[in-house]
Amino acid sequence: MSASGAARWTTPLAMFVREYYRTTLNVVLLVAIPALVIFAVGDAIGRISRIFATGLTTAMAESMGALWAAAFLTGMIGFFMITGARAADRRLLGAGYRPVQLVALRFIVIALFGGLATLASYLLLLTRLSPTDPVQMLAVMYLAALLYGALGVLIGSLVPGELEGSFALLFFFVMDAFIASPLFGEAGGFPLNLLPTFYPTKVLLSVTAAQPHDPVHWWYIAAYALSVSALAGAAFYRAARAR
Amino acid sequence: MSVGVAPLVTVTTMGLRQHLRNTLFAALLVVLPIAFILLSFARTPDVPYAVTATVGGVEAPIPVGMRNLHGAIMVPMTVSFLAGILGLFVMIVSREGDRRLLRAGLPAWTLLTSRLAVIAAFSTAITAISVAATLPGFVPEQLLLFSVVNLIAALQYAFLGAAVGLFLSPMSGTYLMFFAPMIDIGLLQNPMFPRDEVAWWVQALPGYWPTEVLVDASFTPDFDRPDALLAALSYLAVVALVGLLAFRRAIVGQR
Numbered sequence: 001m002s003a004s005g006a007a008r009w010t011t012p013l014a015m016f017v018r019e020y021y022r023t024t025l026n027v028v029l030l031v032a033i034p035a036l037v038i039f040a041v042g043d044a045i046g047r048i049s050r051i052f053a054t055g056l057t058t059a060m061a062e063s064m065g066a067l068w069a070a071a072f073l074t075g076m077i078g079f080f081m082i083t084g085a086r087a088a089d090r091r092l093l094g095a096g097y098r099p100v101q102l103v104a105l106r107f108i109v110i111a112l113f114g115g116l117a118t119l120a121s122y123l124l125l126l127t128r129l130s131p132t133d134p135v136q137m138l139a140v141m142y143l144a145a146l147l148y149g150a151l152g153v154l155i156g157s158l159v160p161g162e163l164e165g166s167f168a169l170l171f172f173f174v175m176d177a178f179i180a181s182p183l184f185g186e187a188g189g190f191p192l193n194l195l196p197t198f199y200p201t202k203v204l205l206s207v208t209a210a211q212p213h214d215p216v217h218w219w220y221i222a223a224y225a226l227s228v229s230a231l232a233g234a235a236f237y238r239a240a241r242a243r
Numbered sequence: 244m245s246v247g248v249a250p251l252v253t254v255t256t257m258g259l260r261q262h263l264r265n266t267l268f269a270a271l272l273v274v275l276p277i278a279f280i281l282l283s284f285a286r287t288p289d290v291p292y293a294v295t296a297t298v299g300g301v302e303a304p305i306p307v308g309m310r311n312l313h314g315a316i317m318v319p320m321t322v323s324f325l326a327g328i329l330g331l332f333v334m335i336v337s338r339e340g341d342r343r344l345l346r347a348g349l350p351a352w353t354l355l356t357s358r359l360a361v362i363a364a365f366s367t368a369i370t371a372i373s374v375a376a377t378l379p380g381f382v383p384e385q386l387l388l389f390s391v392v393n394l395i396a397a398l399q400y401a402f403l404g405a406a407v408g409l410f411l412s413p414m415s416g417t418y419l420m421f422f423a424p425m426i427d428i429g430l431l432q433n434p435m436f437p438r439d440e441v442a443w444w445v446q447a448l449p450g451y452w453p454t455e456v457l458v459d460a461s462f463t464p465d466f467d468r469p470d471a472l473l474a475a476l477s478y479l480a481v482v483a484l485v486g487l488l489a490f491r492r493a494i495v496g497q498r
Contacts, residue, residue: 025415033418036426044430051292051309051435073418080414162413163332164268170328170421171275179282 009105012092016109019084020077034069034121038128041065045183056182056205059129063208064201066121067141068177071148071197073117078110078152079169082236083162089240099240103233110153114145132210140207143221144200148172150229151196157235172196196224250349254357258337259364272325272365276373279321280314284380287313294434296458297467307462309435314381315389315461316433318373319453322397323424326366330404331416333362338409341494355490359483362405366397381461388460388472395475396453400424402479402486403449409493424450434458452478 021027042062089102097105118141131137152169159165172195180192182205192198199220206213263269292312293304341354374390383389404420411419428450434457445451452475459468466472 023412023415025411029415029418033422036422040426040430044433044436048435051290076414076417080412080417084413159267161265161268163262163329163336164265164271166328166332166413166417167268167271167275167325170324171271171278173421174279175282179279179286 008097012097012105013108015088016081016085016105017112019081019088020113030073030117031120031124033073034066034117034124037065037069038062038121038124039065041068042128045181048183054182057209060205060208061183062128063125063131063137063204064182066125067144067197067200067204068173070114070118070121070141070145071176071200072173073121074110074114074145075148075152075169075173077113077117078149078232079156079165080152080162081106081109082153082156082239083160083165093240099237102240103237106153106236107229107233110149111146114142114149118142118145129208131208133207136207137204140200140203140221143225144197144204147196147200147221147225147228150225150232154228154232154235157232157239176201196228199224247350247353251353251357251360254344254349254354255360255364258333258357258361261336262333262361262365272369273372275325276321276369277376280317280373280376281380283317284310284314292435294458294462296463298463299465300467305462311381311461312435314377315383315457316428316435316454318377318389318393319396319450319457320424320429322366322370322373322393323400323428323450324421325369326362326397327400327404327420327424328417329365329369330362330401331408331420332404332413333358333365334405334408335413335416338494345494351491351494354494355487358405358490359402359486362401363398366401367394370394370397383461384464385460385466388456388466392453392456392460392472392475395456395479396428396450399449399453399479399482402482406482406486406489409489428454449478449482 039062042058042065045056045061045064085106092102093099118138122138122141125131151172155165155168159168175192176195176197180195180198182201199217203213203217203221205211287310289308289310291306292309293306294312295302296305297303298305337358341358344354345351370390370393374386374393377383400420400423403423404416407416407419427448431445431448432450432454434454441451452471455471456468456475459466459471
C-alpha cells in the first residue's frame with residue numbers, strides 16, 4: 001500500500017478516535033463505569049446470590065460485572081458513533097470513500113474501543129481476582145464487547161433517533177444483566193438463550209470458577225457475533241449509501 | 244416576566260407531539276416497563292424474605308417474599324432510568340431550538356415550564372404503565388401511595404436527566420442516566436440488603452427517601468412515614484430547582 005493509500009485509512013481512523021476522546025468525560029467513564037460495575041454491582045450480586053443460594057461467588061459476580069461493563073461501553077460507543085457520524089460520513093463519501101470502506105473503518109474503530117473497554121475492565125478485575133485462564137477470560141470478554149459493539153451499530157443504523165435507539169439498546173442490556181442473569185438461578189432455554197451475552201456469561205463463569213465448559217459454546221458465541229456483525233454491516237452499508 | 248398560558252400550551256403540545264409522532268418511541272415507552280417488570284416476577288425465585296418496616300411507629304421485620312420485594316423495587320428502578328434518559332434527550336433534542344425560540348421572544352419561564360411539563364407527562368405515563376404491570380404479580384398494600392412515590396422517583400431522575408442533558412454529550416449523559424438509578428435504587432437503596440445503618444452519603448442520593456416510602460407503601464396497610472414522603476417531595480423540589488438553574492445557565496445565558 002502506498003503512503004497516500006495508507007493515509008486514506010489512517011486519517012479517518014484518527015478522526016473517529018479523536019471524536020471520542022475530545023470529550024474528556026467519555027475517557028473518564030471508560031474507566032469509571034467498569035470500576036463501578038465490578039466493585040459495587042459485583043459485591044451486591046455476590047450478596048444477593050447468597051440469599052438465592054445460586055452458587056454464584058463474589059468472584060464470579062465481579063467477572064460478570066467486568067464483562068457487562070466492557071459490552072455495554074462498546075455497545076454505546078457503536079451506537080453513538082453511527083448516530084453521530086452522519087455529517088462526517090457524508091464528507092468522507094464526498095471525498096471519494098466508498099460506503100464499504102466507511103463500514104470497514106467504523107468497525108475497525110469499534111474493535112479498537114472494544115479492546116480498550118475490555119482491557120480497562122479486565123485490569124480492574126485483576127485487582128479483585130487472579131484468573132486461572134487469563135487468555136480465555138480476556139477472549140470471551142472481548143467477544144462480548146464486539147458483539148454489543150455490532151449490536152450498537154445495527155441499532156444505530158436502523159433507528160434514526162438517539163432516544164429510542166438508546167431505549168432499544170438498553171432493552172438488551174437490562175434483559176442480559178437483570179432478567180437472564182445467573183443471579184436468579186440458571187437461565188436455560190429459549191428465549192433467554194438468544195440474548196447477546198447468554199453464552200459469553202456461561203463461558204466466563206466456568207473460566208472464573210476454573211470449571212470445564214462445553215467448547216461448543218465458543219462456536220455459538222462466534223456464530224452470534226458474526227451474524228450480528230453481518231447484519232450491522234449490511235444495515236450500516238445501506239444507511240451509508242443513502243447519505 | 245410575563246407568563247402567557249397560550250404559548251405555554253402550544254409549546255408543550257408541540258413537544259409532546261414531536262415525541263409521540265415517533266411510533267417506535269411510543270411503542271418502547273409501553274413495552275419496556277411491561278417487559279422488565281413482568282419478566283422480573285417470572286425470573287425471581289419465590290423464597291421467603293423479610294424487610295424491616297415501620298408499623299404503628301415501631302420498626303419490625305415483615306415477611307414479604309423475595310418475588311414481591313423484587314417486583315416492588317423493580318418499579319422505581321425501571322421508571323427512574325427510563326425517565327432519566329427521557330429527560331436527558333428531551334433537553335438534548337430541544338437545545339438548539341430553544342435558543343432560537345428565546346431569541347424570537349418566547350419568555351424563558353414559558354419555555355422551561357413547557358419542557359418540564361413534557362418530561363413530567365412522559366414520566367407520569369411511564370410510572371402508570373409500570374405500576375399497572377406490577378399488579379398481576381403483586382398488589383401493594385397502599386396502591387395510591389406506591390404510585391405517588393414511584394412518580395416522585397421518576398420525576399427526580401427525569402429532572403436530573405434534563406439538567407445533565409443541557410451540558411453533556413448524548414453518550415456521556417446516557418451512561419450517567421442509566422447507571423445512576425441502577426446503582427442508587429437497584430443497589431444502594433435496595434431493601435434486599437440490610438438498611439439498619441445507611442451511610443450519610445447513601446441517604447443523600449435521590450433514591451433514599453422514595454425507597455423508604457416505597458417499603459411502607461408496599462408492605463404495610465397504614466401510612467407510617469409522612470416524614471420520608473415530605474423529604475422525598477423536598478428533594479424533588481430541589482432537583483427541579485437545579486434543573487431550572489441549569490436551564491438558565493445553559494440556554495438563557497447563551498442565547
